[in-house]
Amino acid sequence: MVFINVGLSKCYWNQYFAAISVNLLSLSYGGVILWTSASYIYLKKDSNRFETGVLTKEQLGLITAALSPGTLVGALFFGWLADKIGRKRCLLLAALPMLAHWIIIPFARNPLQLAVARFLGGTAGGSCFTVIPIYITELAQDNLRSTLGMLLSLALSTGVLLINTLGYFLHYITVAWIMTIIPLAFLVLFAFNPESPQYLAQRNREKAERSLRYYRGISSSGDANEEFQQELSRLCKSEDEKPEKLQLCWHDFTNRKARKAYFIGLGLVLTNQFNGCLTLQNYMTFIFEEAGSNLPPMISAIIVSVIVLVGTFLSTHFAGFAGRRTLLLGSISGIFIGESVMALYYYLTSKGYETSMFNWLPIGTFSLVQFSSTFGILSVTTPLIAELTPPKIRSIVVRVQIVTMFLLSSVITKIFPQLSESLGMSSMLFIFAGLSFIFTVFIAIFVPETKGKSIQAIQDSL
Incomplete structure (x- = not known):
């Protein structure tokens, strides 16, 4: 563990x-x-x-x-x-x-x-x-x-x-x-x-050192090792650096590293919202009923909550070993497979094919989608955006990305019932599966691995 x-x-x-x-x-x-x-x-x-x-x-x-x-x-x-x-x-x-x-x-x-x-x-x-x-x-x-x-x-x-x-x-x-x-x-x-x-580093070096010693388990300055001194030096480049030097300019947001960080962050936000896993949670009761489940809605909700918790726990457990990029790829691939199989099931059922022997598939694939989403894409997105964004503009960029995420969520929640009614559940699932495949390619090409890297090393890799 x-x-x-x-x-x-x-x-x-x-x-x-x-x-x-x-x-x-x-x-x-x-x-x-x-x-x-x-x-x-x-x-x-x-x-x-x-x-x-x-x-x-x-x-x-x-x-x-x-x-x-x-x-x-x-x-x-x-x-x-x-x-x-x-x-x-x-x-x-x-x-x-x-x-x-x-x-x-x-x-x-x-x-x-x-x-x-x-x-x-x-x-x-x-x-x-x-x-x-x-x-x-x-x-x-x-x-x-x-x-x-x-x-x-x-x-x-x-x-x-x-x-x-x-x-x-x-x-x-x-x-x-x-x-x-x-x-x-x-x-x-x-x-x-x-x-x-x-946060303290550009405001008060003494307080920044005390804070860093606390978080590194170092009781006094005399116990500090060379690694600690190097980290402190990176945080506090100059004792004379003043807060006014932290003033932002347009170049801070438009330089190559900032543009790439924002591009990757926006791609992760779109992946988070358009893979379909969050939307499908609204159809949980329908999916359980279609599969012939007689479980009460609250019991179904508890079961899904356990699946989500297990997936999130495993992602937390493996994040330090596998890396975030690996978790993202495994997560979005699992979503793609689950939604593809679920879409095929509903399509064949709507066309009159005998699918009763596979009535466990909706629950099984729905569970796979929810597990896969929490194993990576839902748990990794926000911390990864914070890691990739240059420290000087991190707070603003994270704020913008999160607001974008919630705006997209509101729009999707509003229009999905109408789209699913006009296109059908199988068509919507095929669309989500197709988008998940595109997002898999995006992650494989553009998202860097951050496991074990310092913030400076991550910035240098952009």
Whole structure:
């Protein structure tokens, strides 16, 4: 196990503690994402709870939809704030709307109040995708950066499984009170971590050195080895370098390395959104029913959540060994195979061929697609974009890429029902499979391997 082998070294403990404690915020956001789905049964029948009576489909739609604009606002705001006040203080502030989300839910008496709670939870979630990858990239050693960067996706997957499991056994109000524990634990534990050394490096060399010593497990300057001194020197090129020298110019965004990093990042964003795995999650119940499954929808959701969690855990485990490019290629190839077989099954079924002996295929291929997506493309995209982007423009570029990702997600979610109704499920699956094949070629040609490389080495390879 990567966690055991690497974790035994004392110099890694503080990095693991920082990565795990910061991702308690991601764990909570994973619960926010599927809270509406996990609470659907109680929200539909709890007529005495709300002033408006039983919630309608339109009201439930409003509550569900409030998350996306909140996430967009949070990505923009907290991404900007991280450069102004630092990554640590920014993330501590982000925990407040997350905590407010869970506290408002038990007291909500109308759909608008629930929508406000969802919006606030979304803003905190925006910080998870923009600030946490930057924070991890800036504090982690080269041989740990891949593994620690994947903890974001692992925490999100764990949060999804947690909310589905709690929602199956408990009333949504009880679930909300239980979930308040997570952001509170984040506030307590994450407060012990110093600011990232890279953020401090151009502002205060002494503080940057203390931060770097903390994350490298070095108790005093006298214990610092040559490797540490070289890393500190790279971070702090000159003691006289002032924050005003950090002012951005147009060339910072248009030089060859920046253009290539943005091109690869945009390709990864498109791969993340147009491979079809996230869209197919909306058809999970349909796929299970078509296969003859009598499992309740919530049990189906829990099963899929377990599959997603296992895939994410394995990707975290193998990231330090196989490398991110390898994970991406394996992930998108698995999606391509799963969607191709699923598309062929639905096509033959629609044409009247006897396919009853293969009615296990929809569940099997759907599980393969979801497992493959979490094994690589969903877990690797954000940390890899942060690694490839030049440090000076990293915060802005990551912010733009994440906002682009959520905008695409909103558009796809909106138009997919109409497209699938007019073209048919098999046609949509063939389209997704074709796009996945194109993305496989893109990754093979353009995406570099970052395993074990320093940020400077990655930049030099662009």
